[in-house]
Amino acid sequence: MSDKDSKDLDTLFQMGSEQYDFEYNPDAWGQMETLLEKDKRKRGLIWWWLIGFGILLLLGGIWYYNVRPIVTEIPLLKQAVEKQKIQDKTNNVGQDNQTDLLGSQKPANVDEKMIKKTIFPSSKVETKNDKKGKIPIKKPINQPIVNTIVQTQETIPKITVNTLNVDNEDIKKATENTSQLDVPHLTSVEIETQENNPISSEAIATQTTYLISPISSLPYVYLDIGKKKPVFLEFDQVLSQADHSSFDPFLRIGIVLASEITAVGSDNISKPDFKVGIQIEYNYNRKYSTSIGANYIRKNYEAGKGEYIPPQGFWTRAIAPQSTQGVCNILELPVMIGYYPRGTAQTGFYAKVGLTSYLMLRERYDYSYDLPDSDLKRKWGTRDQTEHWFGIGKFSLGHQKVYKNGMSKQLAAYLQAPLTGIGHGNVKMWSIGMRLVVHLKTAKK
Amino acid sequence: MEKDSSKDFQLIIEGCCKRDRSSQNALYKLYYPYAMSVCIRYTESNSEAICVVNDSFLKVFNNIKKFGIDRPFKPWFRRILVNTAINHVKKQKKFKKEVAMDEARTTPYVEDVLSQINYRELIALVQSLSQSYRTVFNMYVIDGYKHKEIAKILGISESTSKSNLTRARAKLQELVTAKLNNPYV
Numbered sequence: 001m002s003d004k005d006s007k008d009l010d011t012l013f014q015m016g017s018e019q020y021d022f023e024y025n026p027d028a029w030g031q032m033e034t035l036l037e038k039d040k041r042k043r044g045l046i047w048w049w050l051i052g053f054g055i056l057l058l059l060g061g062i063w064y065y066n067v068r069p070i071v072t073e074i075p076l077l078k079q080a081v082e083k084q085k086i087q088d089k090t091n092n093v094g095q096d097n098q099t100d101l102l103g104s105q106k107p108a109n110v111d112e113k114m115i116k117k118t119i120f121p122s123s124k125v126e127t128k129n130d131k132k133g134k135i136p137i138k139k140p141i142n143q144p145i146v147n148t149i150v151q152t153q154e155t156i157p158k159i160t161v162n163t164l165n166v167d168n169e170d171i172k173k174a175t176e177n178t179s180q181l182d183v184p185h186l187t188s189v190e191i192e193t194q195e196n197n198p199i200s201s202e203a204i205a206t207q208t209t210y211l212i213s214p215i216s217s218l219p220y221v222y223l224d225i226g227k228k229k230p231v232f233l234e235f236d237q238v239l240s241q242a243d244h245s246s247f248d249p250f251l252r253i254g255i256v257l258a259s260e261i262t263a264v265g266s267d268n269i270s271k272p273d274f275k276v277g278i279q280i281e282y283n284y285n286r287k288y289s290t291s292i293g294a295n296y297i298r299k300n301y302e303a304g305k306g307e308y309i310p311p312q313g314f315w316t317r318a319i320a321p322q323s324t325q326g327v328c329n330i331l332e333l334p335v336m337i338g339y340y341p342r343g344t345a346q347t348g349f350y351a352k353v354g355l356t357s358y359l360m361l362r363e364r365y366d367y368s369y370d371l372p373d374s375d376l377k378r379k380w381g382t383r384d385q386t387e388h389w390f391g392i393g394k395f396s397l398g399h400q401k402v403y404k405n406g407m408s409k410q411l412a413a414y415l416q417a418p419l420t421g422i423g424h425g426n427v428k429m430w431s432i433g434m435r436l437v438v439h440l441k442t443a444k445k
Numbered sequence: 446m447e448k449d450s451s452k453d454f455q456l457i458i459e460g461c462c463k464r465d466r467s468s469q470n471a472l473y474k475l476y477y478p479y480a481m482s483v484c485i486r487y488t489e490s491n492s493e494a495i496c497v498v499n500d501s502f503l504k505v506f507n508n509i510k511k512f513g514i515d516r517p518f519k520p521w522f523r524r525i526l527v528n529t530a531i532n533h534v535k536k537q538k539k540f541k542k543e544v545a546m547d548e549a550r551t552t553p554y555v556e557d558v559l560s561q562i563n564y565r566e567l568i569a570l571v572q573s574l575s576q577s578y579r580t581v582f583n584m585y586v587i588d589g590y591k592h593k594e595i596a597k598i599l600g601i602s603e604s605t606s607k608s609n610l611t612r613a614r615a616k617l618q619e620l621v622t623a624k625l626n627n628p629y630v
Contacts, residue, residue, distance in 0.1 A: 009586075009617060010586045013567060016564050017587050020478060020481070022481040022482060022485075025477065028495045031495065031496075032473060032502060035499055035503050036469070322467070323466065368465060368466065
């Protein structure tokens with residue numbers, strides 16, 4: 001074929017391609033709509049995955065900064081333990097075999113570089129080798145030794161009381177005092193008794209961290225202080241924490257701030273809406289609580305075809321819209337039961353489950369159709385104040401931080417699932433969000 | 446047609462940005478004929494062309510926010526159509542095959558041909574080619590790609606692209622001549 005022929009052929013088809021005469025095909029649009037619906041569902045799923053991942057990240061971050069145990073390395077303890085070993089050898093006291101710094105009997109949660117921090121009183125300690133810069137250990141003579149391991153992790157600390165010189169009356173007396181200790185990480189304390197076990201180097205070596213209080217007429221107290229500055233405590237102050245048998249119920253009032261997104265069905269995710277309210281929580285038990293609240297939210301959502309179901313006869317000529325945009329002012333009344341594994345008055349994670357009621361203060365809807373008919377209903381609103389008592393199930397997971405002055409802060413992720421249709425259109429709306437509650441006052445019953 | 450600059454068209458585009466279904470339908474109605482004219486050349490049937498058109502429109506609706514309203518819509522849309530059609534062809538993997546050709550014959554003048562053969566018939570001629578010939582012919586002659594670009598997009602060599610084009614032209618010329626000689630075939 002010659003170049004001219006090629007060029008002519010090309011021109012023929014180029015000109016021909018400009019003379020198209022296709023007409024609009026409604027069936028093709030039907031197929032297009034199916035594609036659009038599938039795409040909408042796919043985009044909705046991606047959002048849920050992202051939100052779930054975000055919540056996991058947030059909870060992980062809270063755990064990382066607030067819950068994981070902190071250890072610091074104190075090399076001086078090595079010297080102290082070595083010294084004690086020598087003293088024990090000399091005194092021939094309860095030493096079965098030679099152990100290294102951490103001892104062969106170290107607890108399961110202590111690794112080879114685990115830290116121990118020892119702080120000794122400044123002036124009143126009497127030791128044999130009291131040199132500047134070295135930290136001595138003295139075992140008091142004729143004094144009962146009380147070892148208290150106060151962990152910053154999940155385990156409840158124990159007070160080990162050497163029963164040599166302490167009887168049950170002393171312990172009982174000490175536990176009557178329930179004043180709170182000034183150690184932020186200190187949780188409840190249990191008492192366990194040992195039979196005449198003098199402190200050996202192994203016992204010292206297996207402590208995670210401990211603090212020795214000033215010598216007084218009362219026994220020594222060893223406390224795990226974590227990363228905070230240690231506080232010297234008297235025996236009765238420590239034992240007062242051992243009183244875990246009684247709990248004073250208390251009430252607290254909080255301000256609620258939240259942000260949530262709403263989805264109708266598996267797609268149509270809304271932009272974030274903001275919620276504000278109050279909460280009253282009654283902590284009747286060490287680990288359980290009941291709360292009620294009142295929150296105001298202006299909820300925006302979109303419902304697709306078939307997801308907005310008004311009363312029969314509402315639509316003009318029974319033609320339902322393709323989509324409905326709703327804006328509703330809602331008074332939300334949640335009733336929740338909370339579970340605090342570490343205690344309702346303690347810093348830690350918690351979970352809540354309950355039911356929420358929606359009182360619809362105002363509803364406004366915009367309806368979108370495929371058809372241009374002007375007589376179709378495009379807008380509608382009401383202030384009928386429809387009520388949906390306990391129509392929404394609610395579940396939340398969060399973290400509580402308790403401050404010294406009685407204030408506390410709770411940050412939680414929550415999920416709200418519809419148990420009934422909401423509003424004029426009986427819409428099944430799901431919500432997921434983050435909630436911050438600041439409790440302003442703690443009042444004891 | 447000044448549809449790109451009209452206020453109505455702007456409203457349609459804004460509605461599509463909000464994923465308003467009626468606006469999407471309006472845009473679909475407006476550009477469906479044009480989209481079919483582009484996609485039909487790459488496919489073997491109307492239904493296949495509709496699939497490609499719908500995939501293209503889906504890409505338009507998902508990326509409409511990236512489209513600046515001050516630009517002409519048609520060239521942007523054409524690019525999406527052609528790319529979607531080419532991707533469709535690549536998925537089928539038939540374009541790499543080569544078919545033996547017959548000898549070419551002289552083509553009559555263009556105007557004479559167009560007066561005797563309508564658009565649909567021309568398209569039918571293109572569709573009768575093998576996929577490999579059809580794809581290269583469309584990309585080079587109608588959509589203006591160079592052989593280097595065609596080779597890169599389709600994953601073939603430049604020489605294969607050139608030979609496919611030559612063979613496509615020869616085949617079309619033969620078909621056009623046959624059509625002119627016997628219009629009832």
